[in-house]
Amino acid sequence: MEKTDPGRKMKVLLHSHFPAGHCYPMQAAAQALVSRGHQVVWLTSGDNEARVRLTGADFVPTFALAAVDAPLMRRHETGLLDGDWGRHRGRLLAQVDEYRSVLDGFQADVLLVDVLPHGARALFELGEIPVYATLGVIPMYSSAWNAPHAVSGRQPPTTWFGMLVNWLRHAYIRWIVLPWSLRPVLNGQRSVLGLGGLPYGQPLEAFTYSRFLHIQASSPTLEFGMRPAYLENVSYVGPLVAQLKSPSTQNLPDWWERAVAHPRVIGITQGTLAMDPTSLIIPSIEALSPDPGNLLVVVSPHSAGLERRFGQGRHGNILYADWLPYHLLLPLLRLLITNGGYGSITQALSHKVPLLCAGQTEDKKDTAARVSWAGAGIDLKTDNPSAEQVRTAADRILDDSGSYLENATRLGVELNALGGGETVCDALEDLVRRTRLTEKPLQDIGRW
Template sequence: MKILLHSHFPAGHALPMHAVAQALVRKGHTVHWLTSPTHAKRAAQAPVNVRPEFHATKDTYSIDQPLEKKGETGLLDGDYSRLQGRVLAQVEDYRRVLREIGDIDVLVVDVMPYGAQAMYELGEIPRWVSLGVIPMYTSGADAPLATSGQAPPTSYLGRCVNAFHQWTQQNLTLPYSLAPVVNKQRRQLGLADLPRGQPLESYWYSPFLHIQASSSALEFDQTPATKTGVAFVGPLFAQDSTDNPDHVPHAWDVIVAHPRVIGITQGTFTMNPTSLIIPAIKALSEDKQNLLVVVSPYERDIREQIDVPSNVLIKEWLPYDFLLPQIRLFVTNGGYGSITQALYHKVPLLCAGQTEDKKDTAARVAWAGAGIDLKTDSPSVEQVKQAAEEILGDERYLARAAELGEELKALGGADEAARLLEEFAKQE
């Protein structure tokens, strides 16, 4: 097959797509990966036997670059004006790559798939697939709204209120806020307006196949209201770090030998260490049974603000496939990829993140019984301490994380995503 993959610029989107690309190349397919030019080095450093052909976005990057500089993703902030020009930019980037590589068997995109839908309607690509690397949002009466940070309602009244919010979103918010911005660009391409009153899923996911990098248990056991086929494949990551001795981090023997390691991170975007990392260090370093491994590029800032105890190691970067199997608890601001990978390795979670989709990811962890959601970006030292003590002292969190880990591993990850794409391409 010849496959074109397009991922949004943040690392949390590019890394899962890159894992799928490697799995497809390993199977012998020709894979072209279109994403931000900031990921060119990452693509070039992949082993030759799994390296996709890299293509940098140009028109789309002109829209993404200001977001990247501000540390924003342009997703789930309710500012649909950010979509101005994006559909046309996506189409132009797709057309440019297709002129270089010729016809493809399938296009895979992760978020904001308006250009993919337009290209399909124009007859310039075959059917396309969406890849979910953030929480899956659906429009059922029990489905919480995006960025609500809520779990499904448990009472009749709650269900009625939630159903009203869903109706409002489907019939007022999306048709009068999102659709006009997209439709203006569709008209420039000679396409009709989007149908009025269509559910959220029709804006976000392929009508043919949606692959979600998680499990049903982490998505409230819900499915889209549309006819979209959904396949859960678990987290998507390339498992090659532990096979490469050059990747072994300094002081790794100390981490492996320690009986209770706690990982702490704030992901790739919300990086100010004062919000979570420093409170977590203060809360958890007092117990000398703990070895804290902090993953952050701001070691200097951390050391300027606090005296770092001897049982705290700070690393600018660590491969998750090294770190996660060694830890007993993961303290994080709740990025979807890091959460699903932690659970894949059977690690319970302490979540403290409220920006964009992070509150929704944390709500899923708490609903599934695999951790605690502090419902704040900036927890106090006492909040972190109490929550960590509860998780470490209650084997039910570890047991539930282990159950979810077994389920996630069984789903197949990037290899299963590649298999699904092979099967999809064979269908008429």
């Protein structure tokens, strides 16, 4: 590879999965890169166009990938952790097609993808991009012997027997599940591109992260104090939140000043995909509104229907909004009740807010397990808690009998010290600098 000036500006191609929860962290990366003068093109779902343009990045909508994603979008799923490897048929080729359409007029120095980096890896092996990195916006998974398995909702084992069972499960995934389920799906698409098959027995990390740089939007403590077993270059950056123009106070609800002044505000939300209020929001209102000392802020696209059902509550202590900016809401809260989206969790902790988690779909149970392990909240281990379960857990956190506030504060300090979007920039700039100064092209496939 020809040596070039390591100080020159970069051209960066970003690709984020279609859900809004994947777009928000990438916003912070895009905004930081643009603010440093780098040229950024962002490939994502057409639904995210406004979010992309707010950062100053150039927006490119997906087409081939949009067709692959359409069934998932209709079912309000992400398709990441359900074990249905057949859903990856066509995705690698669609990714390569989309990347090539951008790269035809944009010679990127690095490609940053948030999940499913199979197309990026293929394009790298074809020599069409210098290097690629991955951005972790969901829990980080590892094949280390003591690392909990994806979608298990478990914490690291603490007994020798538990460690042995955990190791056997990892071996089963590495030598049976991945080689005979996911690997053939990817190899069929790689052969169309003229690439050889992936080696047998590669670890989970080879299918999930870039060997050159993985950027994780959290902290070591929130990831059980461990990192993927087969990765050397992992950069923890804390929560990724774009510093976009704040809405004026005129755009905030009429009740906003009341919430600012209240001593015990409890936020209730269900994220960006699983938003049926019957599973968590309604039990939480039923559990906590009878206490006149609580002020509930319910954030949901179903807020109008909820207000018709509950009104302002018997004590006038329920407030509703379709949406609120987290950076303004979270500093007001004593507790956040949520189904456990990774971005929401890391943002809440960055504001030192303890958490009550009730989510079991996809990665949410794993996020809740991390919160519980860190002592920063309680995992109810269900999608549909009863009002009594919510009341008991919320009272325990608010009474701070388990030092939840202290642990959330400690995590907040750790998360906020990691730099966010600026650290993403630093890591990518360092990767590109090292790539430009490398005498020989980097190698990927045989190094796992």
